[in-house]
Structures are given as C-alpha cells and as structure tokens.
Amino acid sequence: MSGPLRYITVTAPDGEIIGYAWGSADDTGWIHRAASSTDAFRAGIDWFGRIRDAHRRGLTPAGVLELFSHEPGVGPVTEAPDMAALEELARIVTPADDRRLVDQLVPAGHPAWTWLAEAYDALTDADREVAWDGDGTPDDGDRADRTDREAAHRAAADGGAAGGGAAGGEPSGDGTVRTPVPGPAPVYSEQVQRVLRALQDLGAVTEEYRWMGHPLPEVPSSGRLSPADAVRAATALVCGERFHPGLVGDALHSGLLDAVVLSLRAWHAESAADGVSSAPCGRAEDGSGRQAPAVPVPVPRAAGGAPRPPQAPVRCRYCGGSPAVDVSFRAHRGLLVLLGFRRMDGPMCRMCGLGVHRALTTHTLCWGWWSPLSLVLFGPLTLVRNLLAVQRVARLAEPGPGLLGRRFDPGLPVHRRPRAYVALIPLVWVVGLIVVAVCAGG
Template sequence: MSRADAPRYRSTTDGPVHFLAVANARGEEMGYLWADDEVDAAGWCLRPAGDRARFGEGLAWSAKLAEAKARGLVPTAALAELARGSDPRCVSHVVPGSLATAPSLGALTALAQVVTEADDRRLLAQLDLGNTGAWRELGEALAALTDEDRDVRWSASGRQPDGTRLMGYPIHSERLRRLVGALAAVGAVTPAYLWQDNPPPALPAGGRLGPADAVRAATAVVRGERFCDGTIAQAVGTGLLDAVAESLCAWYAAVDGRSREDP
C-alpha cells in the first residue's frame, strides 16, 4: 500500500475535541494535537504566532498520527501514546499535563490564534540592542521624515503611445528609504515573525503599538513590499510606519536607560 493509500484519521470534525499542547525546547507552544473518537478524526493545529520550526514539526507529528492510525489506534489512544513517548529534549515535545478539551475544532483554532508573552519575548529578542548606531539612525530618520515623504507618488502607468503598457510603482523618497533601512538595521524586520500566516497589521484606535507588535508590523510591511508594491506607501499614509518607529525608539530608550542604571 502506498503512503497516499494508507488509512488516515479524518481531518475535520464538528464535535468537541481532546487536545495536547506541543512546545519547543524553550517551552513555547508551537501547536496542538487534537482527536475526536466519535468520527475517527485527529490532526495538528498550528499556532501562526509560533516559530518557523512549527511547519516541519507539524508534518512530523502528523506522520506519527498516520502511523498510529495504520496500527488501528483510536484517535485519543494515539494522543495518549504520543504523550507517553514524548521527549522534552527534542525540537518539540508534548507538554506534560496539557490534555484538555475544546468545544469544537474551531474553538481550538481560535485558541491557537492567541498571542502569548513568550511570542512577544521571542520577537523582541531579535532586536539588536548592541547596534547603537542603527538605533540612533532610526530616531534621526523618523525625526527627518516630512509630510511630503509620507505622500508617496507613483510612476507613470498605463498604455504608452508606442502600444507598450507600463506598470506603475511607488517612488520612495530618500528620507523614507532611510527610515525603512533603519528598521531593518535594528532587527525589526525579522524571519522570526511569519507575517504571511498572520493577519495584516493595523494601527490601533489609540494610534500606539506595543514593541512586539511594532516588530510584527515592520516585518509585514517591509517584507510585504517585495510581493505587493505600495505596501510601504499604505503604511506610511495611515501612520502605521510612524507608529512602528515611535514604539521601537521608545522601547530602546527605556531598555537602554535601565541598562545604564544597572550597577
């Protein structure tokens, strides 16, 4: 029997599910293993805010579920077996004592969307505190940005007299490019945040961002420009890019101040 023809648990259910939390070696939750015996269903529910390793680890846990199905285990028995055989020294492991019940798979998926303090700490750890020059550049670039810089113009587009068609692109000023470059230099544009798997950033009603959310927004905006022209222009037009830089500068000033006070 080929792998494609091998028996598998159902991948969906409308009923309650039992689930186990799976964490990395630092104790941060990467996703959940779930099961429903009533419809012979089981699977992996990833956490979008988790680290990059969750993709590969999710495939590995899914493969273990498939092996359990091939041996005839009911879904909850498969979860119990995976919990017993889990090693906390591995890249990922079942969190001891984490067995719980969710009213539905949708409820578990909603739980997986919750951002934790550990998620925030992981992103803030990517910031380069030691690069004082880059942080100074970020503050100066923000102060130098003008309303004219924020009003991003686009190049000509449309059909030309010779019949060719031009695609327009945003024309960023030198000062705006300086600010974007400074965000990358301080470590705010990071592969540690999986921006494509998370909702697009938005400026809160109060206009202020927490530092971890600033890293999320910086990464999504700067990386997003590579895939969609105008992402940076939209962010600077709404005030999101200013809020990102202001939040990060305030965070750095506070952290740097505390470090100077330490004996």
C-alpha cells in the same frame, strides 16, 4: 469542522507550546500555534508528519492521540467542544512570545538606532506621497484599494517564516509558492527606503514572526505600539510589500509606519536611560481575546552593560532534541597487530547518548581484546572513557520532540547483550595465566 474533538498539547523542552494534534471520529490533524518560534514551527511540521503517518498505518484517531500522549513533552488527551475552540486556543499570545520578538532587536548602542532616527526625522511630506511606476500617481480609486490590500494581507495563508522566502515567492502551508501579482509598482523615496533598511538593520524585521495570515496591528489612540507589536508591524510591512505592493504607502498615510518607528525609538530611549533593557512585552491574550496587562521583561546584561544575546538550548546533533550535553563515545577493535578506532561526538540527548554508548561499548567488549595492546591498554581505556561519558548523559532529563528526525533507540542494556560477554574469554585467559604462574612459583 463541527462537533467535539480530542487533542493533545505538544510542548518544547523549554516550555513553549509547539501546537496541538487533534482527532475526530475519523480523521487526525495538526494546528500550529500562531505565535510560536521558528524552531517550534519546524518541530510542528515534523509532528504533523508523524501523526499523519501513524493514522495511515491503520491507527484510529483516538489511538494516535493515545500513542503520542505518552511521549515526553506531550500533555494528556483533552476534550474540545469544536475546531473553533481549538483554533482560538492556538491564537493565544503569551509574554514569552512578545519577549522573543523584542530580543531580536540590536543592543542600545548599535548604530542602527541612529540610522533609524536620522532617516525618519528627514522624512518630508513629499516623501509620504507615493508614485506608482507605469501608472502615475495613484488617484482616489487607487487609494480606495488600500482596504482591499489589507484584506488580502489578512487572508494570506500562514506558511513560510518572515524574511525567509526567496525574492520571487513565499512558501505557503500547502507547499505551493505564492508570487506577487504583476501590476503597477509603488516608487518610494530614498528617505522611505532608508527607514525600511534601518528597521531591518536593527532587527525589527525578523523570521521569528510569521506575518502571513495575521492582520496588521491597529494603531492605538495613543499612537504608540508595544515593542513586540512594533516588531510585528515592521515585519509585516517590509515582507508584505513584496506580495501586496503599496502596503508601506498605506502605512505612511494611516500612521502605522510612524507608530512603528516612534514606538521603537521610545522603547530604545527608555532602555538607554534606565541602563537596563526592560521591555514591556505588550499584549498577552487569553482564549476570549482579552488582553492581559503588559509585563516588563528584563533583558540579561553582561559585564560592561551590554545586553547578552539569548542563549539557544543545546540540541542533540542526531535528533535535534533538547536537553543535550557535549560528550564523546568510542569503540576499539584489535586484531593481532591491526588496531581500529571509532569515535562519535555530541552533543547528544539522553536517548541518543544511551544508544551510542551501548552500541560502541558492546562492540569494544566483543572485539577490543584480540591484540596485546588492546588487551592491556586500548580496550580497558575505551571502556573507562565511555563509562565516564555515559554518566553525564544519564543525568539529563528525557528529551523533548526531535527537530531533525528520529532519535537512536537505546535498545537493551549492555549487560543483557550476549556479544558483551565475549570479553570473558580474554579475562578467563588472563586469570588462568596468573593461576598457572602462581602455582608454578609455589
């Protein structure tokens, strides 16, 4: 699409850019950020649906962008010269993206590192010669097809997460399932398969890298990749082999598989020697495609020297938004000798928490007085508990976009809901009893 566009930048609560919603003169759309996390990618799917729905309901593209630009985590409407510029913006890779991939690797003391070293050191020249089932050993013409396989890999549509598809196919962006093309299958030696299994065991094959639609990393002149690029290449090779048979064999001959293993082993050795996992996160490209200097990224360590796993943000159980806090809200209903109780537990974001609090508290104020126990015990106790819980929710920041669906509408405050004032009836009755008793005693 040529011509200027307008777009908004959608950001997750932790600061990660999810993607970009754009609008032209007559259409709207969404661009996922290529290096985003799995959670951000899923949130982007939800955003795409919301934007399309708003446009179908009759809003103009400009109106759609203006509407969503006021939501938490969304930037102002910005101009872009054309779609190519916006796509280039979506291809930027940040140090946080590299850090997220390196964080998938198992700790330095995990036996998978030993398995990888033993399997790789045992490789022989015979292991690197790949036979093809039903077609013999590949001839020169078959070897010339490596370029075609890599081109097919680059052209694969960006869709499902790495490692997340079923064995028979991979979901693509349009909802179809791509299946491997029947044909001769490469037969790898047991040692090569051990190397591939070890890469998976140590976390170098991860769904946090959506390998489809990305070119394989090039082997630099030094023969070493950054740890993050090694994870990218390992994920693409192991997962891509199912759809482009022979990809691993090509990597054996080109030196890419060697670069992956040696780079990961070197990073592991440096981390173990230092006693602190400092991962150079490799490339961080800007919009012009230039690479920023590598930035050491410290990995938090727990007592005893073991790296702490990254802490996922607490998300609301109802909408999936963050930040959220674990709280419980209650409602009570009393009717002579019949008592009813209701409870809704968190975690809840600020918006969902306020919505639940106002609904259950209003219910209690209306129906929580019509039995003796309700009047003197359960009704007041329920209101006090809700008041303490809502104070924790009210201190939260506005939540980012939900991952699970639409969040609760807080609605009107409790003091503006007529049903809440039903509580005045038993209050007036109690005050009346007290006044009558005082007057009678006097």
